[in-house]
Amino acid sequence: MNEYRLAYDESIAHPDIFWGRVADSFTWKQRWSKVRSGDYHQVNYTWFDEAKLNITENCLDRHLLALGEQTAYIWEPNDPKEAVRHISYNDLHNMVCRLANGLSAMGVKKGDRVCIYMPMVPELAVSLLACARIGAIHSVVFGGFSAQAIADRVNDADCHWMITADGVYRGDKKLVLKSIVDEALERCPGVRNVVVLNHRNFDITMYPKRDIWWHDVIEHQSETHDAVAMDAEDPLFILYTSGSTGKPKGVLHTTAGYMVYAGYTFANVFQHQHDDIYWCTADIGWITGHSYMVYGPLLCGATSVLFEGVPSYPDWGRLWDVVDKHRVTIFYTAPTAIRALEAQGLEHFKGKSLSSLRVLGSVGEPINEEAWNWYHENVGHQRCPIVDTWWQTETGGILIAPLAGITPTKPSFATLPLPGVIPVLVDAQGNELLEKNAEGNLCIKQSWPGQARSVYGDHDRFISTYFATYKGLYFTGDGCRRDDDGYYRITGRVDDVINVSGHRIGTAEVENAIDEHENVYECAVVGIPHAIKGQCLFAFVACHHQPQNMTALSKEIHKLVSEKIGSFARPDYLCAVSGLPKTRSGKIMRRIIRKIAEGEPDKIGDITTLLNPEVVEEIKIKVAEVIKAPVS
Numbered sequence: 001m002n003e004y005r006l007a008y009d010e011s012i013a014h015p016d017i018f019w020g021r022v023a024d025s026f027t028w029k030q031r032w033s034k035v036r037s038g039d040y041h042q043v044n045y046t047w048f049d050e051a052k053l054n055i056t057e058n059c060l061d062r063h064l065l066a067l068g069e070q071t072a073y074i075w076e077p078n079d080p081k082e083a084v085r086h087i088s089y090n091d092l093h094n095m096v097c098r099l100a101n102g103l104s105a106m107g108v109k110k111g112d113r114v115c116i117y118m119p120m121v122p123e124l125a126v127s128l129l130a131c132a133r134i135g136a137i138h139s140v141v142f143g144g145f146s147a148q149a150i151a152d153r154v155n156d157a158d159c160h161w162m163i164t165a166d167g168v169y170r171g172d173k174k175l176v177l178k179s180i181v182d183e184a185l186e187r188c189p190g191v192r193n194v195v196v197l198n199h200r201n202f203d204i205t206m207y208p209k210r211d212i213w214w215h216d217v218i219e220h221q222s223e224t225h226d227a228v229a230m231d232a233e234d235p236l237f238i239l240y241t242s243g244s245t246g247k248p249k250g251v252l253h254t255t256a257g258y259m260v261y262a263g264y265t266f267a268n269v270f271q272h273q274h275d276d277i278y279w280c281t282a283d284i285g286w287i288t289g290h291s292y293m294v295y296g297p298l299l300c301g302a303t304s305v306l307f308e309g310v311p312s313y314p315d316w317g318r319l320w321d322v323v324d325k326h327r328v329t330i331f332y333t334a335p336t337a338i339r340a341l342e343a344q345g346l347e348h349f350k351g352k353s354l355s356s357l358r359v360l361g362s363v364g365e366p367i368n369e370e371a372w373n374w375y376h377e378n379v380g381h382q383r384c385p386i387v388d389t390w391w392q393t394e395t396g397g398i399l400i401a402p403l404a405g406i407t408p409t410k411p412s413f414a415t416l417p418l419p420g421v422i423p424v425l426v427d428a429q430g431n432e433l434l435e436k437n438a439e440g441n442l443c444i445k446q447s448w449p450g451q452a453r454s455v456y457g458d459h460d461r462f463i464s465t466y467f468a469t470y471k472g473l474y475f476t477g478d479g480c481r482r483d484d485d486g487y488y489r490i491t492g493r494v495d496d497v498i499n500v501s502g503h504r505i506g507t508a509e510v511e512n513a514i515d516e517h518e519n520v521y522e523c524a525v526v527g528i529p530h531a532i533k534g535q536c537l538f539a540f541v542a543c544h545h546q547p548q549n550m551t552a553l554s555k556e557i558h559k560l561v562s563e564k565i566g567s568f569a570r571p572d573y574l575c576a577v578s579g580l581p582k583t584r585s586g587k588i589m590r591r592i593i594r595k596i597a598e599g600e601p602d603k604i605g606d607i608t609t610l611l612n613p614e615v616v617e618e619i620k621i622k623v624a625e626v627i628k629a630p631v632s
């Protein structure tokens with residue numbers, strides 16, 4: 001712990017020395033002239049100016065001499081009866097070089113955007129790395145998004161290329177990814193070619209001019225490739241995430257700072273050792289997968305399990321089977337998975353040893369005390385430290401977390417900031433709360449290397465979203481409590497972002513989808529607590545005609561949300577009302593309907609200033625009915 005304190009103090013007092021030293025452990029084609037430049041007022045911060053590098057040389061080439069034969073990925077298929085794949089660092093390097101050469105031959109160049117929509121197979125990691133190898137900017141879209149959502153993202157980033165697969169089984173569900181892509185690309189005239197991995201031999205349509213099989217792209221390609229020299233601040237990837245407004249933001253990360261931060265945090269938070277077997281259950285389609293399934297572990301020469309399946313297939317003991325089968329030592333998952341397992345009782349632990357585990361991680365949403373204790377007892381057998389890691393798509397890597405086995409933990413606390421991170425709590429007026437024991441909105445005072453640099457194509461939006469609320473601070477959107485020990489406990493979003501099973505959903509996006517229904521003239525979506533998902537969506541609709549059949553309406557609305565976003569964003573509750581409570585200026589009072597939906601109608605406060613206070617009584621009655629008998 002003393003070592004942490006010393007490192008933290010140095011990182012704040014002398015950030016250039018601290019991060020310069022961390023960066024020295026990586027391979028550079030040209031050294032930086034300056035560690036940090038710019039600030040939060042101009043929103044022009046940069047890291048490692050003038051350095052040149054390629055992140056894939058750091059992930060692959062520099063390990064080959066010592067670790068070439070070591071496994072980079074253990075691929076565990078959806079079906080446990082199917083063969084496991086072991087991919088060594090040599091194999092991965094060769095696969096990345098062949099695809100990099102193949103993509104170059106197709107005409108993909110440095111700076112081009114490539115959209116990736118793939119199942120959890122090693123070729124997904126290879127796709128990200130092949131893009132990075134040639135300097136193309138990858139934009140991964142999680143495999144659960146709909147055709148419309150893919151199209152929106154492809155067009156926003158002006159992607160000319162796509163990489164996908166025929167499809168996948170997740171549990172017993174068959175997903176034909178290629179036909180979803182086909183539907184999406186009807187709306188994307190800019191896409192020239194689609195590379196298609198044949199993963200499951202599904203019967204799909206290949207459009208001759210546009211679609212090319214992966215195996216044809218890499219055929220005859222060399223297993224070596226001269227990695228393109230990237231500038232420190234050249235974009236590495238775009239990853240879309242939801243915010244308060246309807247349109248998802250293409251969060252932009254650049255090369256050098258992201259690399260240094262992903263590698264540093266992976267090594268330190270998990271206290272990764274060379275003989276560890278690391279398993280993160282997140283999909284590569286989210287930031288957790290980018291930073292802690294691909295870049296972080298590979299930068300450290302780690303061996304990772306890449307799991308294609310789901311926790312409940314073929315039964316709820318699957319995760320523990322995988323842990324025992326591969327002797328996993330570090331296990332990193334989300335509270336929603338922990339709570340889902342907890343709800344199944346303890347049967348699924350029967351016959352599972354879990355003795356290989358050394359460190360447990362949690363990410364994506366606040367972990368409640370009960371789930372923390374359950375995880376600690378039943379999975380960690382009270383001997384594995386839990387690292388509750390708080391961070392965001394925008395932060396690139398973990399900002400607040402214990403260091404495994406070093407920082408004393410407390411259930412439901414993400415504990416202390418990592419070196420280089422200065423958290424501050426502010427009140428609604430933006431005053432910094434200086435006392436230790438305080439609760440407020442969480443901001444960060446100073447840039448760290450892994451911080452996002454912009455919203456793709458819209459720097460003004462980047463500034464207004466994160467830097468305009470509190471001058472000179474990065475605003476995270478999270479509420480937070482700090483205790484007498486200086487420990488941080490994240491309480492959840494304070495904006496219109498809802499965290500459903502660790503999926504970040506903007507209420508405005510869901511509202512836009514529901515508004516498409518011909519009978520809906522107005523709607524509002526709020527988040528309410530849910531025992532397993534953390535939060536779930538509660539939708540209120542005001543209709544032109546009183547809906548006759550709520551089950552039918554609910555089905556239609558689910559279909560719309562699935563089409564516009566993806567089925568993970570479907571509301572759990574639907575309530576038809578004659579109107580929504582509004583202020584005199586016409587703003588929907590979400591606070592009021594949220595309180596009612598949360599089952600606390602007595603806590604809505606004063607409603608006399610509303611434009612239409614009469615709707616509130618009706619909403620209370622209707623909500624009580626819906627909660628008793630949800631239609632969806």
Ligand code: WT7
Nearest residue numbers: 363364365366388389390391392393490493504
């Ligand atoms: C939001 C970011 C971090 C990668 C996965 C999610 C919530 C994340 C924690 C945690 C409490 C957490 C926050 C944050 N969150 N980790 N350990 N404790 N809340 O990335 O989709 O960008 O979502 O997830 O609300 O703002 P994301």
